[in-house]
Amino acid sequence: MIPKLRAWKKYDSPEMFRDIAFIDFNKKLLGVNYKVSKLTTRLDIETLDKFILMQSTGIKDKNGVEIYEGDILKLHAIFLAPDDKIGYLEYSPKYGYSIIFEGNRLYRQEYWASTNKLNYEVIGNIYENPELLREDTKND
Known part of the structure; x- marks a missing residue:
């Protein structure tokens, strides 16, 4: 079973992300999909320390x-x-x-x-x- 996670961005503009693209624990990076418009998303990669991860x-x-x-x-x-x-x-x-x-x-x-x-x-x-x-x- 693959665990489902969401992430709360602690800094800058606090926000909950439910669409996590990837987590690289070795490089301490998190990729999240930002909804740009109704039809478009953008992948942003940020450092993992900016987030609190929560498991389903x-x-x-x-x-x-x-x-x-x-x-x-x-x-x-x-x-x-x-x-x-x-x-x-x-x-x-x-x-x-x-x-x-x-x-x-x-x-x-x-x-x-x-x-x-x-x-x-x-x-x-x-x-x-x-x-x-x-x-x-x-x-x-």
Whole structure:
């Protein structure tokens, strides 16, 4: 399986790139396709240190949207609370992809990925939509 990645450009003009052409880890280069117009794209090559890479979980939300590291998820699960909860997806070697809720509560992959996918929805990501997270949930 080839991992799917997206990249957040940290510097200059911050932007999310979902169309990565290549990554050369030896030369520390990243090639991204910029959409110039409706029909035209341009390949730009930049240094890898300008980007934060995020891998897809391979799981889709209730709307068929692929879930990546850094995504902000709205989760409705009665066992957590009767209200919707919002958290962001983070990867750790110990727990895998986990949803971090306010107060740094962890909802491990083995639980959220195996439950009914109708319970969660991608509503943004931590780079483009940080305002969706409560102050005590943000990862600075």
